[in-house]
Amino acid sequence: MAIKSFPLVLFRCVALLSALLFAQAAQAILPIEHWRTANGAKVYFVANRGLPMVDVSVEFPAGSAFDLPSKPGVAALTNSLMRLGAQGLAEDEIERRLADIGAVLNNRFDSDRNGLTLRTLSDPRWRDEALQLMTRILAAPDYPQPVFERERSRLLAGLKESERLPATQASREFQRAVFGDHPYGRRAYEIEALDRITRDDLVAFHRNFFVADRAVVAIMGDVTRAQAEAIAEQLTRGLPRGKGSAALPDPAPLMKGIERFVPHPASQSHIYVGAPGIKRSDPDFFAIFVGNHILGGGGFVSRITEEVRQKRGLAYSAYSTFSPTLSAGPFTIGMQTQRDQAQEALAVVRKTLREFVANGPTEKELTAAKQNIIGGFPMRIDSNRKIHDYLGMIGFYDLPLNYLETFVPQVQRLTVAEVKAAFARRIDPERMVTVVVATDDATAP
Amino acid sequence: MPRSRLLLAALCALPLLLPSPLLAARPTGDVAVRELDNGLRVIVKTDRRAPVVVSMVWYRVGSMDEHNGITGVAHVLEHMMFKGTRRVPAGEFSRLIAAAGGRDNAFTSRDYTAYFQILQKTELPLSLRLEADRMNNLLLSRDEFAKEIKVVMEERRWRTDDRPQSVLYERLMASALKAHPYRHPVIGWMSDLETLTVEDTQRFYDQWYGPNNATVVIVGDVVAEEVFALAQKYFGRIPRKTLPQRKAQTEPPQLGIQRLTVKAPAEQAQVLMAWRVPRLQKPAEEWEPYALDMLEGVLSGNAAARLPQRLVRDQRIAVSAGAGYEGVGRGPGFFLLAGTPVAGRSAADIEAALRRELQRVVDEGVSEAELNRVRAQIISADVYQRDSMFFQARLIGVLETVGLSYRDLDLFIERLQAITAEQVREVARKYLVDDQLTVAYLDPQPLDSAAPRIKPPAGVRHGN
Numbered sequence: 001m002a003i004k005s006f007p008l009v010l011f012r013c014v015a016l017l018s019a020l021l022f023a024q025a026a027q028a029i030l031p032i033e034h035w036r037t038a039n040g041a042k043v044y045f046v047a048n049r050g051l052p053m054v055d056v057s058v059e060f061p062a063g064s065a066f067d068l069p070s071k072p073g074v075a076a077l078t079n080s081l082m083r084l085g086a087q088g089l090a091e092d093e094i095e096r097r098l099a100d101i102g103a104v105l106n107n108r109f110d111s112d113r114n115g116l117t118l119r120t121l122s123d124p125r126w127r128d129e130a131l132q133l134m135t136r137i138l139a140a141p142d143y144p145q146p147v148f149e150r151e152r153s154r155l156l157a158g159l160k161e162s163e164r165l166p167a168t169q170a171s172r173e174f175q176r177a178v179f180g181d182h183p184y185g186r187r188a189y190e191i192e193a194l195d196r197i198t199r200d201d202l203v204a205f206h207r208n209f210f211v212a213d214r215a216v217v218a219i220m221g222d223v224t225r226a227q228a229e230a231i232a233e234q235l236t237r238g239l240p241r242g243k244g245s246a247a248l249p250d251p252a253p254l255m256k257g258i259e260r261f262v263p264h265p266a267s268q269s270h271i272y273v274g275a276p277g278i279k280r281s282d283p284d285f286f287a288i289f290v291g292n293h294i295l296g297g298g299g300f301v302s303r304i305t306e307e308v309r310q311k312r313g314l315a316y317s318a319y320s321t322f323s324p325t326l327s328a329g330p331f332t333i334g335m336q337t338q339r340d341q342a343q344e345a346l347a348v349v350r351k352t353l354r355e356f357v358a359n360g361p362t363e364k365e366l367t368a369a370k371q372n373i374i375g376g377f378p379m380r381i382d383s384n385r386k387i388h389d390y391l392g393m394i395g396f397y398d399l400p401l402n403y404l405e406t407f408v409p410q411v412q413r414l415t416v417a418e419v420k421a422a423f424a425r426r427i428d429p430e431r432m433v434t435v436v437v438a439t440d441d442a443t444a445p
Numbered sequence: 446m447p448r449s450r451l452l453l454a455a456l457c458a459l460p461l462l463l464p465s466p467l468l469a470a471r472p473t474g475d476v477a478v479r480e481l482d483n484g485l486r487v488i489v490k491t492d493r494r495a496p497v498v499v500s501m502v503w504y505r506v507g508s509m510d511e512h513n514g515i516t517g518v519a520h521v522l523e524h525m526m527f528k529g530t531r532r533v534p535a536g537e538f539s540r541l542i543a544a545a546g547g548r549d550n551a552f553t554s555r556d557y558t559a560y561f562q563i564l565q566k567t568e569l570p571l572s573l574r575l576e577a578d579r580m581n582n583l584l585l586s587r588d589e590f591a592k593e594i595k596v597v598m599e600e601r602r603w604r605t606d607d608r609p610q611s612v613l614y615e616r617l618m619a620s621a622l623k624a625h626p627y628r629h630p631v632i633g634w635m636s637d638l639e640t641l642t643v644e645d646t647q648r649f650y651d652q653w654y655g656p657n658n659a660t661v662v663i664v665g666d667v668v669a670e671e672v673f674a675l676a677q678k679y680f681g682r683i684p685r686k687t688l689p690q691r692k693a694q695t696e697p698p699q700l701g702i703q704r705l706t707v708k709a710p711a712e713q714a715q716v717l718m719a720w721r722v723p724r725l726q727k728p729a730e731e732w733e734p735y736a737l738d739m740l741e742g743v744l745s746g747n748a749a750a751r752l753p754q755r756l757v758r759d760q761r762i763a764v765s766a767g768a769g770y771e772g773v774g775r776g777p778g779f780f781l782l783a784g785t786p787v788a789g790r791s792a793a794d795i796e797a798a799l800r801r802e803l804q805r806v807v808d809e810g811v812s813e814a815e816l817n818r819v820r821a822q823i824i825s826a827d828v829y830q831r832d833s834m835f836f837q838a839r840l841i842g843v844l845e846t847v848g849l850s851y852r853d854l855d856l857f858i859e860r861l862q863a864i865t866a867e868q869v870r871e872v873a874r875k876y877l878v879d880d881q882l883t884v885a886y887l888d889p890q891p892l893d894s895a896a897p898r899i900k901p902p903a904g905v906r907h908g909n
Contacts, residue, residue, distance in 0.1 A: 050494050053828050091758065095749035099818045102825025121825055150761055157764045157788055161712040164892055166607060265710065265892060266607040268599065299548070300527070300539040310536060313595030316603050336603050368544055375546015378565050382495035383832045 030381060032391065032401050033225060041215035041236040044391040045228045048384055054122045054221030055388040056131070058138055058235050059108060059115030059396055061326065062209035065183035066114075066245045073197055076188040078141075078205045079109045081151055082116070085142040086133075094133060103130035105137075111184055112326045113396060114209070115216075117388075122222035131231060139238030141206060148199045159191050167336075169262055170270035170437040177258050177433040178275060178330050182251040212236045214244035218391035220384050248327040251276040254431040264438040269342035270334075272435045273349055277331035278426060280324040280397040286410040287422035288322055293369045294361045294419075295353070296320025296333060301368065307352050308335060314345045326397075331427060339438050346434065354429045360420025373411050476841075476851060477669035479676070483685045484657025487676045488841055488851060489669040492834050498665030499834045500572040501561040502580070503842040505660075506653040508633070509555045509626040509776050510691070517633015518641060518649045520553040521597050525646055526560065527551075528589040530582040535589055538575055545571050555627055556775045557846040563835065566666045570675055573661070577679035580654055590643040598639075601632045609709035613717055613887045620705045621719050621883035625696040627776040655686030660845045664838040696721075696777055703883040711889035713764065714792040717783045718799060719883050722770070722876045724778030728853045728860065734772045735860045736868040737780055737876070742819035743811045743869065744768035744782075744802065749818060751802055752784075762790055762798050775847050780877060792886040803877050810870040820862050827858060 084091040120130035179185030296304035308318035323329030529535035547564035622628035725734040752766040766784040784795040
């Protein structure tokens with residue numbers, strides 16, 4: 001609820017959080033076990049008996065990018081309504097049972113991924129009940145009509161509120177301008193499409209995309225291999241067979257720079273600059289990852305933070321990220337600044353980007369970035385939660401099982417020339433989308 | 446952060462309570478404490494799950510130690526703590542931590558200011574050396590201040606000014622309290638930020654930053670005696686400080702219900718209700734704070750709780766509804782209810798619905814099944830949170846800084862579990878009464894009513 005989000009505690013920087021989104025990479029001497037269930041689901045497992053709990057997730061390539069262009073929102077509703085009634089169990093009964101055993105069931109949803117994550121105590125008295133509930137919800141959501149209607153109107157209310165915020169307007173305009181008609185150009189929900197969606201759309205989406213053959217199961221924690229095998233079988237047994245979603249197309253490159261200025265009465269301008277970035281499978285992944293760390297992903301020591309915040313005091317948060325996903329997710333530079341400084345901040349960011357793409361990082365910067373990333377490697381895998389996240393990512397994006405082992409060497413061997421070349425191949429500073437929301441200038445697209 | 450049942454549930458890091466098989470599997474986190482001669486307390490919790498250490502320094506000073514005219518200075522000082530000493534120039538702190546593979550940041554609340562680094566365990570000496578240096582040797586330059594105060598003003602715009610919900614809470618607290626400094630926002634009022642000087646910041650640092658007003662909290666794969674030796678080496682020579690007298694600034698009794706309206710650009714109305722209630726001060730003797738915490742759990746501690754179940758799912762009167770108990774802190778406690786109406790319903794409708802739920806608690810009490818559900822959440826949360834070293838360190842730091850103790854963690858879980866249905870009903874009846882209440886309504890305004898205040902950036906061109 002709202003109450004939880006009041007700012008009683010202020011953090012010095014929010015950019016770090018955004019920067020870390022990119023950092024979905026790691027290595028380690030982690031013994032990842034991998035197999036397939038009887039009906040074809042991929043399973044990734046690491047045992048850890050240190051705490052009496054287990055994390056389990058099941059995901060499908062069925063995120064918002066797999067919506068029909070005419071009905072954005074079906075994928076996300078399929079996800080969020082799954083737990084609101086399954087196999088005859090009403091939503092209240094499901095929530096009561098989960099709460100009674102202290103289990104935490106979360107929805108997992110983004111442009112690519114659609115599924116559930118469960119955290120439960122590992123004692124079978126609680127674990128079994130939690131897994132039974134998760135199994136029912138995954139395989140047999142009821143999508144009751146009255147619940148569907150209620151949730152749609154709640155959603156509409158939330159979207160209308162959110163659409164007024166300059167941050168939402170800016171990210172929506174940015175996404176549309178960067179991706180055009182590509183599936184990544186659509187939001188998880190679009191207000192005008194909600195009325196067109198019916199319960200049948202959810203049922204059909206679930207049947208078509210939640211198929212065993214495409215399921216990725218990740219299990220981390222206090223269970224044996226034999227128990228993990230049984231859990232994976234149980235979770236996927238009720239899923240239909242099928243080929244699931246098709247591959248996503250590549251986004252079209254930007255042919256020229258695009259600028260959108262959107263009026264809004266907010267005190268700060270919300271600024272985004274960017275373009276399509278890279279896929280998760282891109283051979284330049286590590287060069288881009290390390291390069292972005294130097295450009296704007298490394299928090300206080302990155303160039304964008306240095307230029308925008310440290311030197312000029314223009315913004316609280318200024319960062320750059322890549323979102324390496326199934327298709328080429330966005331490269332994004334973001335910041336907020338007092339509206340009469342928007343132009344100055346924009347000029348600083350553009351100059352910083354141009355210089356970085358033209359010249360690459362310095363040797364000193366590359367060394368510092370490597371020190372930080374390699375020295376920080378142990379912190380990437382210092383909790384069950386983080387390791388479980390890696391299992392899910394390795395499974396979903398078909399990364400090699402030794403991905404974590406190769407992480408440090410891949411970073412270590414990069415040269416300035418490689419980073420520079422990778423950015424030059426991917427990023428053209430003259431062909432960027434620029435969105436500024438909260439300027440008095442009207443858009444004329 | 447110390448908020449609500451989640452916090453208290455969160456507060457239970459080392460429970461011994463349940464006759465449960467969990468206990469057998471539970472790694473005992475050893476905690477050791479040492480106080481140096483200069484008054485610095487050092488608390489070490491060993492956690493060997495990864496070769497990592499979380500290092501924090503907590504100062505017992507936050508926005509509640511400010512006064513009118515310099516609100517926000519505690520938080521501004523937090524920002525300035527990264528701007529250099531004689532040995533470590535501006536920006537170098539974060540560069541050194543980054544080069545060691547670490548991550549660093551800081552946070553400020555009403556009650557405390559804390560700084561942290563997360564590092565490989567071998568890098569702990571670097572963290573302590575740098576923290577000891579800036580505890581005693583901070584250089585506050587006019588130039589750095591001039592830039593950083595702009596950053597903080599941007600932070601205020603971003604965090605509060607452009608977010609109606611944040612404004613609603615800020616104004617609610619400013620109305621609910623008349624004398625106690627909790628009435629000021631942690632980030633400070635904008636006009637105070639505009640007139641704050643580097644001298645104000647220097648004075649605040651000189652007054653409050655010393656070893657006898659600080660606690661070092663270390664969680665990770667470390668040996669306590671080695672940590673104590675490092676702490677002695679780096680912090681041992683910093684002289685004790687004479688701290689300013691902490692004046693109570695006691696809030697006078699509230700004399701009746703208070704209401705306010707906040708007009709802001711928004712789509713929907715919102716209601717925020719805050720009752721002044723006791724906070725946790727004597728964890729072994731009091732029971733009311735625990736009962737308030739359990740009440741919060743019954744009302745909105747999980748998806749099956751009363752407010753989401755009844756107001757959102759059953760009656761369909763609210764888009765969202767929730768409760769919160771702020772009972773861990775150095776200042777007054779509050780119990781909060783909040784709700785957002787569905788389209789076609791008003792703020793008054795939501796207030797009435799929230800009041801009906803409270804009346805049900807008073808009239809009919811809560812069920813054993815509901816209490817058991819909240820208890821189960823407490824037990825499981827206690828296990829889950831041990832997955833995060835950062836969280837454990839933060840918990841210890843909060844408790845120690847607000848005048849409680851990490852040693853109370855066991856007690857919290859025990860006392861929470863023992864709360865009865867009658868006790869929950871009793872605190873609702875006794876404290877959630879109109880004379881102790883402040884109600885704030887968000888009155889939604891169309892976007893275009895808020896005229897742009899400032900000219901557009903010169904030279905901005907139209908889009909293509």
